[in-house]
Amino acid sequence: MKITVIGSGYVGLVSGACLAELGNEVLCLDVDAHKISILQQGGVPIYEPGLEELIKNNVAAGRLRFTTDVAESVAHGLVQMIAVGTPSGEDGSADLQYVLAAARNIAKHMTEYKVIVDKSTVPVGTADKVKQAVQEELSNRGITTLPRPQAGEARGEGRETGQPSFSVVSNPEFLKEGAAIDDFNRPDRIVIGADDERAIEYMRKMYAPFQRNRDRLMVMDVKSAELTKYAANAMLATRISFMNELANLAEKVGADIEYVRKGIGSDQRIGYNFLYSGCGYGGSCFPKDIRALQRTGEEFGMPMKILSAVEDVNHTQKNVLLQKITARFGSNLKGKHFALWGLAFKPGTDDMRDAPSRVVMEGLWAKGATVTAHDPVAMKETKHIYGERADLHYAKSPLDALQDADALIIVTEWNAYKSPDFDAVKSKLKNAIIFDGRNLFEPQDIKAMGIEYYGIGRGN
Ligand SMILES: NC(=O)c1ccc[n+]([C@@H]2O[C@H](COP(=O)([O-])OP(=O)(O)OC[C@H]3O[C@@H](n4cnc5c(N)ncnc54)[C@H](O)[C@@H]3O)[C@@H](O)[C@H]2O)c1
Numbered sequence: 001m002k003i004t005v006i007g008s009g010y011v012g013l014v015s016g017a018c019l020a021e022l023g024n025e026v027l028c029l030d031v032d033a034h035k036i037s038i039l040q041q042g043g044v045p046i047y048e049p050g051l052e053e054l055i056k057n058n059v060a061a062g063r064l065r066f067t068t069d070v071a072e073s074v075a076h077g078l079v080q081m082i083a084v085g086t087p088s089g090e091d092g093s094a095d096l097q098y099v100l101a102a103a104r105n106i107a108k109h110m111t112e113y114k115v116i117v118d119k120s121t122v123p124v125g126t127a128d129k130v131k132q133a134v135q136e137e138l139s140n141r142g143i144t145t146l147p148r149p150q151a152g153e154a155r156g157e158g159r160e161t162g163q164p165s166f167s168v169v170s171n172p173e174f175l176k177e178g179a180a181i182d183d184f185n186r187p188d189r190i191v192i193g194a195d196d197e198r199a200i201e202y203m204r205k206m207y208a209p210f211q212r213n214r215d216r217l218m219v220m221d222v223k224s225a226e227l228t229k230y231a232a233n234a235m236l237a238t239r240i241s242f243m244n245e246l247a248n249l250a251e252k253v254g255a256d257i258e259y260v261r262k263g264i265g266s267d268q269r270i271g272y273n274f275l276y277s278g279c280g281y282g283g284s285c286f287p288k289d290i291r292a293l294q295r296t297g298e299e300f301g302m303p304m305k306i307l308s309a310v311e312d313v314n315h316t317q318k319n320v321l322l323q324k325i326t327a328r329f330g331s332n333l334k335g336k337h338f339a340l341w342g343l344a345f346k347p348g349t350d351d352m353r354d355a356p357s358r359v360v361m362e363g364l365w366a367k368g369a370t371v372t373a374h375d376p377v378a379m380k381e382t383k384h385i386y387g388e389r390a391d392l393h394y395a396k397s398p399l400d401a402l403q404d405a406d407a408l409i410i411v412t413e414w415n416a417y418k419s420p421d422f423d424a425v426k427s428k429l430k431n432a433i434i435f436d437g438r439n440l441f442e443p444q445d446i447k448a449m450g451i452e453y454y455g456i457g458r459g460n
Pocket of ligand 1: 006007008009010011012029030031032035083084085086098101102119120121122173174175176177284285
């Protein structure tokens, strides 16, 4: 199948490369000429495990290409998959300007039937807006769309009449950065929102290779599909904030959240997944998607009270490490120096969007402290965000970051931080103190080594 992926970011590149691997001919478009030039020269502009090799193999096989040429990208794919960003607008709603620009671009150039797939995370009603934008552009070109085709005409692709027509499908993506390729190849489910048999048939065809093990395709109406994506992220964020609020209470009452976690996770109705307390959620999805769903609720006169609490708790939690640090060192941190392990919003990615590390570092700087940070992959992106500054240094290794620091702060649970040489940690730090934002260690073990330890919700 010929597929165009519009937007070559985390979702676009992973989707494009995985679909190419299955034998499809994929063309990835982006408006960012620098990104496309890196890709055309054999590089990969983001870090995602396994992605570089997958892209390289499929480019070599001639199944995967990259372009900035909109006319070429529209001509290429029967399926036009929109995977552009949907950041928060000023009022918290999803900013649809990139999605709608992509849709208009398709309509400006299409000369035959296209299946337009919304893979970006978009609020309920977006497919209708995409449809309207495409129709407007077609009218500007003096083209009236064909009547909706019958299912039996599916292979005609509108070519018999030479007239363009199109379908809009909602196909939200559920991949997790850090495990994106595996998630895309072995999804828990593939959600297709469509009211058009012809488009559903093409989606079934495109996703057929993912169906061999079991039927993963869930076909539903467009609005339900759009809402499903937000509901999933809202539920996951709720679990995190719930555990964080509980952790803070555990600390107050002298309980240990790790015992509580195991105690409740063993209940099959609750389960262990996504039940950790820590220093808050971040990333490119949860914060903006929670805000967007709240905004949708407001628009429809249905305030999402649980989500307001989820967001509030997360805001507090992103500051919890700073509170512990100032409780230990005082609120004036001038002259203090901290080692920080983990910059990316989670392990396995270089994504720094809304990362908790940013709140911690910015808070430390505002109080006069300096930071030496380490991250296995996100230091380049951090330099890109903050530039050169005197109060931020980067270390070549986790241990190097500790030299003469007043304490170690752990923000991201990379595997490389889970089993350090504690003797070396102690000897490098000026004060043997660890603020562990991810509960990587057992407090009593660390304390037994003569290290002062502050975890999250480890009351006793
Ligand atoms: N990152 C994730 O883990 C994840 C997971 C599931 C869903 N999503 C959703 O997928 C969408 C994309 O997310 P992402 O993280 O890949 O974003 P991203 O910012 O990494 O990539 C988006 C890309 O789209 C490009 N772009 C913008 N307008 C364009 C246009 N008109 N034509 C061509 N390219 C254009 C940008 O230059 C950018 O490279 C978002 O809606 C996001 O919520 C993301």
